[in-house]
Amino acid sequence: MSIFSGKKILKLYLNGEITSDASKFAGDNSVQKLKTALLELKQKNKSNYKGVLLKINSPGGAAATSEELAKLVFSLRDTVPVVVSIGDSACSGAYMVAAASNYIFANTMSWTGSIGVIMLLRNYIELSKKLGVSFKTIKAGKMKDLGSPFREMTPEEELYLETLVKKSHAEFIDFIRLARPNAANLDELADGRVLDARTALENNLIDKLGTEDDALNFLITEILHGDQKDFTITDSAPKPSFLQRILSLASPIMIKFDFPNNFPRF
Numbered sequence: 001m002s003i004f005s006g007k008k009i010l011k012l013y014l015n016g017e018i019t020s021d022a023s024k025f026a027g028d029n030s031v032q033k034l035k036t037a038l039l040e041l042k043q044k045n046k047s048n049y050k051g052v053l054l055k056i057n058s059p060g061g062a063a064a065t066s067e068e069l070a071k072l073v074f075s076l077r078d079t080v081p082v083v084v085s086i087g088d089s090a091c092s093g094a095y096m097v098a099a100a101s102n103y104i105f106a107n108t109m110s111w112t113g114s115i116g117v118i119m120l121l122r123n124y125i126e127l128s129k130k131l132g133v134s135f136k137t138i139k140a141g142k143m144k145d146l147g148s149p150f151r152e153m154t155p156e157e158e159l160y161l162e163t164l165v166k167k168s169h170a171e172f173i174d175f176i177r178l179a180r181p182n183a184a185n186l187d188e189l190a191d192g193r194v195l196d197a198r199t200a201l202e203n204n205l206i207d208k209l210g211t212e213d214d215a216l217n218f219l220i221t222e223i224l225h226g227d228q229k230d231f232t233i234t235d236s237a238p239k240p241s242f243l244q245r246i247l248s249l250a251s252p253i254m255i256k257f258d259f260p261n262n263f264p265r266f
Contacts, residue, residue, distance in 0.1 A: 007226060009219065010049045011235045012037055018061030018069070018093045031065060037236060038072040041080050047234070050226075051219050052080055054101060055212060057087040058094035063117060063168055066093025067175070073100035074179060081223045085215035086110040086206070091194055095205075096172060099179045102223065104206040105215035106197040113200055115176060116192025117168045119161060122149040180204065 015030040034054075041049060054073070060066065070093075073082050077100075084090070084098040086106035091114035098104050098112070106112060128134065128150060135150040146157055153161075173190050176183055184203040189195065200206045208214070216233070220226050 006048075007224075007231045008047060008049050009051050009053060009216070009231055009233050010037065010041070010047070011053045011055065011233055011237070013237060014054065014056045014058050014069070014090075014094060014097060016058060018058060018066050018097075020062055020065045031061075031069070033236065035069060035072065038069070038076065042072060042075055045080060049080060049234070050224055050231070052076070052082040053212070053216050053219055053233075054082055054084045054098075055087060056084055056090040056094055056098055058091070058097075059089055060092025060094045060096075060114065063093065063172075066096050067171075070096045070100040070175065070179075073097055077102050081219065083215050083219040083223065085210075085212040086112055086197070087212075092116065096175060099176050099205070103208070103215075103218065105208050105210040105212075105218070106200065106206045107211060108197050108209055110197045111194050112197065113189060113195030113205060114192060115169075115172055115186075115190035117165050117172065118192070119165050121147050121153075123152075124149045125151065176205075 012034055013030050014034055018031055020031075040046070041052070076082055081103075082101040084101045084104045086098060086104065087110065089111040090098045090106070091112055095112050095114065137145050137148065137150070139145050143157060143160070145151075147153070147161070169190075173186060176186065176190070182204040189203060189205070195203075195205065197206065197209055201209060208218070210218075217228065220228050220231055224231075
């Protein structure tokens with residue numbers, strides 16, 4: 001590819017858990033970087049990028065943040081086409097982002113789908129009893145301490161939270177129907193199950209089996225109707241910090257603990 005070409009493609013990443021946490025250790029801050037890049041493309045596109053290759057390796061995450069990213073990608077479809085390449089996974093909220101693109105590639109061993117919503121609530125009642133610790137809540141509004149880990153949930157509260165989660169799930173499904181009108185069997189498949197790539201392809205939840213290179217070639221030749229030699233690729237891959245490089249050498253095994261919060265998650 002000629003370095004003097006005026007035709008440019010931007011390669012973006014969505015790695016790790018989707019979170020609104022803007023700290024530098026939150027998934028290499030890939031969510032914030034992706035959001036910033038998408039906003040710039042939508043509002044100005046100063047570098048005049050012709051298309052975007054979005055590489056996704058994510059299990060999903062916060063519902064509202066996933067929706068925000070998905071809607072940004074969707075808003076670009078007619079002006080700066082986005083082709084997604086799924087790596088290991090693009091599940092739940094990450095699939096919502098992928099579905100918003102113009103075209104989705106996945107490796108044969110990629111996992112995707114998981115169109116569902118979950119809310120996990122801690123309960124410390126038994127632990128509090130063992131420790132001899134009690135808690136007193138002062139509140140105005142009977143549901144102000146909704147989801148408190150220090151007392152049992154009432155049937156009314158449980159029903160209310162179930163309603164919230166079901167509404168989020170319905171919004172999720174509606175967006176998939178909008179972004180991918182040819183998706184099949186959503187009533188069955190949008191129950192939270194993870195899908196292998198072939199099943200996703202059979203039901204039009206992705207478009208083609210292929211690698212990242214296949215996705216890039218498709219973007220250039222089939223969508224932009226160009227030749228690879230005429231395009232340059234701007235790779236936004238974050239450079240690991242010194243601490244991250246040290247930690248990556250510390251052990252070949254990484255144990256991840258996922259501490260759920262009270263917000264609905266895709």
